[in-house]
Amino acid sequence: MKFEGIMPALVTPLHEDETINCQVLEQLLEHFLREGADGFYIAGATGEGLALRPSERRVLAEESVRIVNHRKPCIIQVASTDFNEAVALAKHAEACGADAISATPPLFFKYDEDDVYHYYKALANAVHIPLMIYYNPAAGFAMNARFAARAFEVDNITAIKWTSPDYHQMMMLKQLTQGEMNIINGPDQMLLMGLNAGADGGIGTTYNFMLDIIRGVYDAFKANDTKEAQRQQNRACRVISELSGYELIPATKAIMESLGFAVGNATFPMKRYNEAEKQALALAIQQARDL
Numbered sequence: 001m002k003f004e005g006i007m008p009a010l011v012t013p014l015h016e017d018e019t020i021n022c023q024v025l026e027q028l029l030e031h032f033l034r035e036g037a038d039g040f041y042i043a044g045a046t047g048e049g050l051a052l053r054p055s056e057r058r059v060l061a062e063e064s065v066r067i068v069n070h071r072k073p074c075i076i077q078v079a080s081t082d083f084n085e086a087v088a089l090a091k092h093a094e095a096c097g098a099d100a101i102s103a104t105p106p107l108f109f110k111y112d113e114d115d116v117y118h119y120y121k122a123l124a125n126a127v128h129i130p131l132m133i134y135y136n137p138a139a140g141f142a143m144n145a146r147f148a149a150r151a152f153e154v155d156n157i158t159a160i161k162w163t164s165p166d167y168h169q170m171m172m173l174k175q176l177t178q179g180e181m182n183i184i185n186g187p188d189q190m191l192l193m194g195l196n197a198g199a200d201g202g203i204g205t206t207y208n209f210m211l212d213i214i215r216g217v218y219d220a221f222k223a224n225d226t227k228e229a230q231r232q233q234n235r236a237c238r239v240i241s242e243l244s245g246y247e248l249i250p251a252t253k254a255i256m257e258s259l260g261f262a263v264g265n266a267t268f269p270m271k272r273y274n275e276a277e278k279q280a281l282a283l284a285i286q287q288a289r290d291l
Contacts, residue, residue: 001099001130002182003073003159004200005038006218008207009046011253012060014264018052020059024262029067031261035211038201039073040064041102041161044134046205046249049077050107051267054085058092065097073099075132081107083119087126094127102132102161105141113147124157132159136186145172152181161186167197174198188214189240192233195221205248209255210239210289238291242284247271251281258282 010032013024029040042064043049043057052060061076068074076098078089083106090101103123105116124131133151135143143164151157162170163186173181174197185194188204191214195202207214216232243251250266254273257263258281265272273281 001073001158002200003039003075003100003132003184006036006201006207006211006214007039007041007073007075007184007203008032008037008211009041009044009203009205010064011208011249011256011263012043012047012049012052013262014267016264018056018267020056020063021262021264022059022063024264025060025063026067028256028261028263029064032211033068033071036215037072037207037211039075039099040068041203042074042076044077044102044203045136045138046208046252047077048249048267050079050081050104051270054080054089057089061089061093061098062096065093070097070099075100075102077102077104077134078123079103079105079107079134083122086123090123090127090131094129098129100130100132100159101127102134104134104136104139105143107139111141116141116143117147117151120151120157121154124154128156130156130158132161132182132184133157134161134163136161136163145169145176148173148181149176152177158182159184161203162194162199163187165190167193170194170197170199189237191217191236192221192229195229205252206236206240206243208252209259209285210236213239213289235289235291238288239285242281242288246273246281254278254281255285 013021076093080086159182185199185202188206220229
């Protein structure tokens with residue numbers, strides 16, 4: 001399976017006790033399906049997967065796959081500080097019908113390239129569905145094209161979510177794999193650059209509240225309308241710049257609340273904005289959209 005197009009890195013709706021709000025989850029997924037999302041990235045950084053209890057991660061995976069019901073792909077992020085738990089989550093995702101799993105590199109401790117390669121190989125070998133590597137420098141492992149191309153040789157490692165501004169390495173990866181590795185752009189503010197560098201689509205946080213703008217970037221690019229693609233990317237960048245003084249995940253959830261989706265707060269101890277801060281943020285985002 002090749003992943004293409006625009007895929008929200010879905011926020012996870014939570015109750016106050018940090019259990020999954022399945023009713024709001026269904027509202028979100030149905031909304032994005034109507035708005036033209038090409039797939040969903042579940043329990044990633046935006047979805048707070050690493051901060052959720054394993055039992056809730058299972059509920060999130062099960063319910064997301066059930067609701068979407070193969071109308072579009074669901075990619076479930078399964079990384080954990082406990083590798084055995086990551087394998088269990090991967091097997092669970094496969095059992096409940098996910099289209100792919102994804103994982104960051106192993107976290108916190110120092111790992112060399114062989115360590116990380118064997119980690120991904122073991123995780124991929126635990127299931128029979130595709131694995132999408134999730135590369136984000138914030139995870140602590142500096143990945144390059146040569147490493148990703150080596151991992152691509154493992155049978156069901158088929159894709160990478162490239163959340164790095166190093167587009168030289170992305171282009172090298174495309175060359176090293178003869179254009180066959182499925183590369184998905186991560187940085188929202190650089191979607192157009194990623195597409196020009198060879199990405200097949202994008203996964204992003206801000207897609208939650210400006211899917212129409214992001215859709216505009218992608219559709220114009222595919223239509224070879226470079227002027228319109230740049231105009232829409234500029235719009236996206238203006239919106240994203242308004243987030244610079246806020247914490248990304250709590251701010252995204254606050255914006256979703258202002259749009260009528262009761263997604264709740266981010267997991268403790270992430271910041272919680274008061275009502276005045278939420279209103280100011282929502283206004284700034286709307287004004288940036290309207291420019």
